[in-house]
Amino acid sequence: MTSYDPRRVRIDTPVLERVINGHPIAYLDSASSSLPPRTVIEAVSRYYELHHANVHRGVFQTANEATEIYEGARAAAARYINAPGGADEIVFTKNTTEAFNLLANSWGVANLRAGDVVLISEMEHHANIVPWFHLRDRVGIEVRFIPVGDDFRLDLSNLESLMRGVKLVSLTGMSNVLGTINPIGDLARVAHEHGALMAVDGAQWVAHGVTDVVAADIDFLAFSGHKMLGPTGIGVFWTRTALLEAMPPFLGGGGMIADVRLDGYVPADGPARFEAGTPPIAEAAGLAAALRYLENLGPAAIVAHERALTADALARLHGEFAGRVRIIGPLDTVDRGGVISLDVEGVHPHDVAQVLDQYGVCVRPGHHCAKPLMRRFGLAATARASFGPYSLTRDTDALIDALGHALTLFS
Amino acid sequence: MANLDDLYRDIILDHYRSPRNRGELPPPARRVEGFNPLCGDELVLYVDVRDGVLVDIKMTGHGCSISQASSSLMSAAVKGRPLDEVHATIESFKTMMGLREASLSEGRPDDDDASDLRSMKEINALAGVVKFPVRIKCATLAWNTLEQALAEPS
Numbered sequence: 268m269t270s271y272d273p274r275r276v277r278i279d280t281p282v283l284e285r286v287i288n289g290h291p292i293a294y295l296d297s298a299s300s301s302l303p304p305r306t307v308i309e310a311v312s313r314y315y316e317l318h319h320a321n322v323h324r325g326v327f328q329t330a331n332e333a334t335e336i337y338e339g340a341r342a343a344a345a346r347y348i349n350a351p352g353g354a355d356e357i358v359f360t361k362n363t364t365e366a367f368n369l370l371a372n373s374w375g376v377a378n379l380r381a382g383d384v385v386l387i388s389e390m391e392h393h394a395n396i397v398p399w400f401h402l403r404d405r406v407g408i409e410v411r412f413i414p415v416g417d418d419f420r421l422d423l424s425n426l427e428s429l430m431r432g433v434k435l436v437s438l439t440g441m442s443n444v445l446g447t448i449n450p451i452g453d454l455a456r457v458a459h460e461h462g463a464l465m466a467v468d469g470a471q472w473v474a475h476g477v478t479d480v481v482a483a484d485i486d487f488l489a490f491s492g493h494k495m496l497g498p499t500g501i502g503v504f505w506t507r508t509a510l511l512e513a514m515p516p517f518l519g520g521g522g523m524i525a526d527v528r529l530d531g532y533v534p535a536d537g538p539a540r541f542e543a544g545t546p547p548i549a550e551a552a553g554l555a556a557a558l559r560y561l562e563n564l565g566p567a568a569i570v571a572h573e574r575a576l577t578a579d580a581l582a583r584l585h586g587e588f589a590g591r592v593r594i595i596g597p598l599d600t601v602d603r604g605g606v607i608s609l610d611v612e613g614v615h616p617h618d619v620a621q622v623l624d625q626y627g628v629c630v631r632p633g634h635h636c637a638k639p640l641m642r643r644f645g646l647a648a649t650a651r652a653s654f655g656p657y658s659l660t661r662d663t664d665a666l667i668d669a670l671g672h673a674l675t676l677f678s
Numbered sequence: 679m680a681n682l683d684d685l686y687r688d689i690i691l692d693h694y695r696s697p698r699n700r701g702e703l704p705p706p707a708r709r710v711e712g713f714n715p716l717c718g719d720e721l722v723l724y725v726d727v728r729d730g731v732l733v734d735i736k737m738t739g740h741g742c743s744i745s746q747a748s749s750s751l752m753s754a755a756v757k758g759r760p761l762d763e764v765h766a767t768i769e770s771f772k773t774m775m776g777l778r779e780a781s782l783s784e785g786r787p788d789d790d791d792a793s794d795l796r797s798m799k800e801i802n803a804l805a806g807v808v809k810f811p812v813r814i815k816c817a818t819l820a821w822n823t824l825e826q827a828l829a830e831p832s
């Protein structure tokens with residue numbers, strides 16, 4: 268049994284004590300980055316206060332402690348996503364973006380040839396687009412897009428023909444613009460039937476879901492600590508042991524080698540092969556604390572809470588501003604997370620966010636690193652509100668109130 | 679505390695709602711594009727320069743209220759002006775945005791014409807933008823694009 272109460276999470280989260288422009292902060296930008304609870308902040312500072320030393324090959328006590336903390340975080344991440352091979356399948360990266368660059372440059376370069384297809388979608392974050400374009404330019408692969416329908420969901424009607432020549436399907440689990448949650452398990456099955464592998468962008472999907480890589484039967488997963496109450500500067504790349512062992516190194520340097528001679532080097536085994544240089548040790552300590560914290564709250568309970576908040580917000584936004592505020596995303600909450608992109612009539616997203624800031628409401632204007640998706644819907648930008656485990660209906664109240672002010676100012 | 683009224687002055691909202699000099703100019707008018715990748719603002723500027731005078735200016739594109747109002751205000755201020763005055767106006771705008779050191783020698787643009795004076799005064803409505811540093815880029819897009827257009831060989 269978990270004891271999840273979002274009001275408790277709120278009390279645990281120092282940033283939520285802020286008063287912005289005379290208003291209690293209404294933080295609605297968790298899709299960009301989430302707010303760490305005290306336990307995460309303390310784990311980072313405790314690490315620096317008591318244990319800091321470089322990891323691996325240390326003999327003295329604090330170096331051993333630092334190594335234990337770092338490797339312990341690997342185990343925590345493995346448990347959180349149910350990695351079948353445990354900690355040895357977890358590679359720490361800087362973030363989701365670096366994890367995709369690792370996938371493209373290591374697995375991609377080793378396995379993809381000119382003409383091979385990587386199938387992504389129109390709703391991808393640039394992190395899951397640009398590394399494939401790099402590979403297209405270097406290797407000659409084809410980058411193919413699953414279109415997004417007018418219902419803001421993947422249009423899978425032509426999936427069979429889209430699958431021709433595909434070696435990798437790489438999709439976001441949950442759109443950071445639309446909130447749409449994609450049928451990853453079904454798509455993984457289709458990918459495997461066609462002899463392709465399945466990669467998932469878990470930046471939102473892991474942060475706002477219950478993740479089980481075995482149940483979803485996927486092959487690669489990328490996610491970021493800072494989107495799930497952890498620190499910035501650490502992300503995770505996961506793949507099955509067999510695939511990981513066959514992947515060549517990407518970044519070279521210290522830490523990723525077994526031996527270096529004048530005529531070459533032998534790479535290290537396991538995840539260390541992909542972790543060149545001093546890794547994000549303090550960040551790993553913070554990530555482990557965040558994962559523990561989320562496990563205690565219960566990811567399923569958080570999902571249910573965020574879904575209820577989303578349903579309420581969608582209904583109220585629609586009710587209050589019908590015709591003046593368009594929601595760029597599904598209006599129902601089936602397979603939909605707590606990300607609400609708004610197109611406000613006559614008010615540019617930049618101005619929406621500016622006016623909302625005056626009322627302490629934090630929303631993000633812009634293309635959200637998904638320009639192909641923006642173009643698909645004829646938009647340059649949206650103003651996006653997104654929920655986290657600490658969000659309450661009072662944040663929605665503040666949003667609706669401030670949106671009313673923005674509409675009045677620009678009417 | 680920076681106040682929203684400093685940013686969204688009535689003149690700015692007016693120029694945002696009814697932008698001046700919208701449209702295109704046929705060649706030989708110069709056509710230059712400006713982008714603000716941060717917010718996706720796009721501007722296409724057409725300027726017709728003849729005998730050292732900016733005879734006409736028009737623009738298309740989209741953006742936030744600040745970028746739209748700034749381009750509209752700019753067009754009203756520079757249209758029909760000799761190039762040296764246009765450059766002086768650009769300089770005083772950039773000084774206002776804190777992008778240039780104010781210099782004594784600069785002086786104010788000629789105020790012998792009431793309507794020119796009015797358009798300079800209107801540009802001052804943008805002064806509040808400096809209190810919102812992230813919005814300075816929105817305000818300067820049009821001016822940078824104009825500078826670029828004038829720098830192009832004709």
Ligand SMILES: Cc1ncc(COP(=O)(O)O)c(C=O)c1O
Binds near residue numbers: 365491
């Ligand atoms: C769906 C998705 N993918 C990838 C990313 C990139 O994450 P990061 O900036 O942590 O690499 C984000 C974050 O904006 C995201 O929402």
